[in-house]
Amino acid sequence: MNTGIKSRTINAKPSANQHHKSDRFVYTGDSPVKNSFNWASFVNLFDYIKPYMKQILVAAAFVLFGTLAQVAAPAIIAIAIDQAINPKNGDSSVRLLLIYAALMFFLCVLQMAISQYRIRKTNKIGQQIICDLRLTLFRRIQSMSLRFFDKMPAGSILQRLTGDIAALEDLVTNGTVNLIMDIFQLIGVITILLIWNFKLGLLIVLTVPLIFAVSSILRKKIRVSFQEMRLKQAYINAHLNDAIQGIKVTQAYEQEKNNIRYFERINGDNIRIWDKASALNQLFIPIIQLSIVVDIIILFLYGSHLVETGVMTVGLFVGYANYMSNFWEPVQRIGQLYSNLLVGMASSERIFEFIKETPGETEAPNAKNLAPIKGEICFEQVVFKYDENLVALRGIDLTIYPGQTVALVGSTGAGKSTLVNLLCRFYDPSEGRVLIDGTDIREVTLHSLRSQISIVLQDTFIFLGTVRENIRYGNLDATDEEVEQAAKSVFAHDFILRLPQGYDTLLQEQGGMLSTGQKQLVSFARAIIANPRILILDEATANIDTETDKHIQQALNALQSGRTTVIVAHRLSTIRDADQIYVLDHGELIEQGRHQELIENAGTYRKFIEMQKFLAAGE
């Protein structure tokens, strides 16, 4: 399947100024959808329109009445001229004229009322369709595997949720109903023009196929330009996201100017491509205007000849002139809709390819619920590759017994976090099995698995919300008392009470007002409130002051009690107290045992400990 999402590539992209020292890394991974337009992808949109079909049809029925009123108006004027103002017998009738005027007034009011109703109704339907689509996309994102996020930057995802969805908004809001209205109007007008005088009508109508022939040539170019435009916007979003998340590093390395320069470049690219797309789009307008002029010339030359020769009345001649605008209006609108369709096509391809992206590690169709576990973990001949050339784990065999605390140690890139990722089923092993209480975790529902595991990551994530909400994230059913109890058990209660509004203090993005240690304590409370059987801790390597360190140690002890605990360990105290230490090196399990045994073995572990200078600091 062509997912349309190409693997992420980060290039130090040489600009016009090759190898200029200020070139920064440029995200170029999200390439345009190159295949020719796939109607199937656009038809997908109809799945979202279908639930509102009844409402759309009701709106369309109203539109039909409105259009009839609009189409009838020039005919009434023509009849009024021929019967009331300039009748063949020369007897003009004010009474008849007033009747026609009243009829015109009634039709005008009817048309206005219907148009008001239609706009309100269709806007609402359109918004609902967009709302459904956005929700589907968001659901999809929430269920995507980490592999997906490895290759897709946040900015690109945001672009689909915002820009691409907005591009479809206009199309579904007014597009569908307007199209029905315009088709009704065109059929009505063309029928009258042909009935009144077939030859003249045909000459006027013949200009339309000409326009569509020209548009189909422009179509391809416009579509490519709109796609490029969306792509540039994705680059902008990706860069914005990077720039905001990495502002500290940017300022520390004084890269602000470089960042601005790069932003100027992609921002400029975006406006250039917009200019190109809109210039192509604008070409439709003179083409239509030219056609109107041609039609007016036809009417003046041939129409006046028909009036002169008595084939056509003056009323009908005026009728033709009026219908000219009634005829070109819908053609112009269809042209505009066509442009919206082109923008929508580019966006819908990107949205639906995203929706169809295989979610990676999903539940088996017959997945069962993992019963409450004791907490035995077993890795059986586990091999894991991030991609074909990157083997992160090589034949890992280990068993952790219920209630044990084990430490994973090894140099950077050894595979410790990968092991933990497999245990949470963020990724599935390429070979071998991960078992909990003897059950392969691929056979159970993600909910029943993950609800029994808590993970505390090194980079503690604090959500935008109160301290209470951040702790309760571990178990949304927890009461306020349970939240406080959890905070107390990890020694976070005291510092929380010292915050301006205690548990109700609003934490800014990434918990800006909390220290690293405090953020960790909040995440410990979040983990403990979930009451997991298995606890995974990716220990922070950051230096924390001794007072907080003491609290964290106490908190860790509280967290571990009665649970199977797997710690990606960096602190000597943690490693020394572990029931079992697993030493990883380049994805292989090379040693295992207790601290003293491993030291006596005088192998890699001992060297590792010495190298880290842990022994010197701790003994």
Ligand SMILES: Nc1ncnc2c1ncn2[C@@H]1O[C@H](COP(=O)(O)OP(=O)(O)OP(=O)(O)O)[C@@H](O)[C@H]1O
């Ligand atoms: N998302 C990823 N995509 C591709 N490769 C990855 C990914 N995450 C890790 N790797 C690679 O897999 C290998 C093991 O990484 P892992 O994060 O498990 O190491 P680690 O032992 O936890 O290291 P550290 O102590 O530095 O956190 C490394 O070579 C790393 O480059």
